[in-house]
Amino acid sequence: MSAEHHVIDLVETDRQPADRAAPARRAASRTWNVRLVAAFAVGIVLGGAGVGVLRSSREERQRNATVSLVAFPASTSSSSGGDTEVVQMDGQLAVINAGPAPVTVKSVSGQRPGVQVQDTGHTRLVRPGGTAWISVELRIECALAFGSEPLSIRFSVETADRQVREVSYSVAVAGSAWHQGAERPCASLAEMARRQGQR
Incomplete structure (x- = not known):
């Protein structure tokens, strides 16, 4: 035990x-x-x-x-013409920034039969929802300019990220401020041509 x-x-x-x-x-x-x-x-x-x-x-x-621009012919000022039914005018193009960020419009140009548009070399900063007035030089052939075909305006713009982009927007020339501004000079050229034809 x-x-x-x-x-x-x-x-x-x-x-x-x-x-x-x-x-x-x-x-x-x-x-x-x-x-x-x-x-x-x-x-x-x-x-x-x-x-x-x-x-x-x-x-x-x-x-x-993102670039979204809306444009329309705004006004014309001085004009000059020759005996070829071509009127050269200074005008303005209103450009509205419909996009979400500011853009700088660097150049503007457009061409179709009867109408040529070129900016005067000044850049414009356009804030979102803002409008810029771009000075342009117009060359208008009175016999061709005011048909129904729209004019495609090309813009070179610098975006907020410092990239340069190309965009376009079609504007109606017939019935616009440019059309109204060219009516009297075109009528004067037509009258001059008629008188020369009667000699």
């Missing part, structure tokens, strides 16, 4: 420390899980913020690159 008292139960002694260490392991495991979840959440937030910044940057680039 005395031998039995000296036997050490290894199973019992191994269980005891294991039972005492289990709560510490569970706490460490929970802490590790919380850290993983926190790191995952931070990753999602940072990733979402990064995507948002990229999307915002891309949208801003697209907005800065």
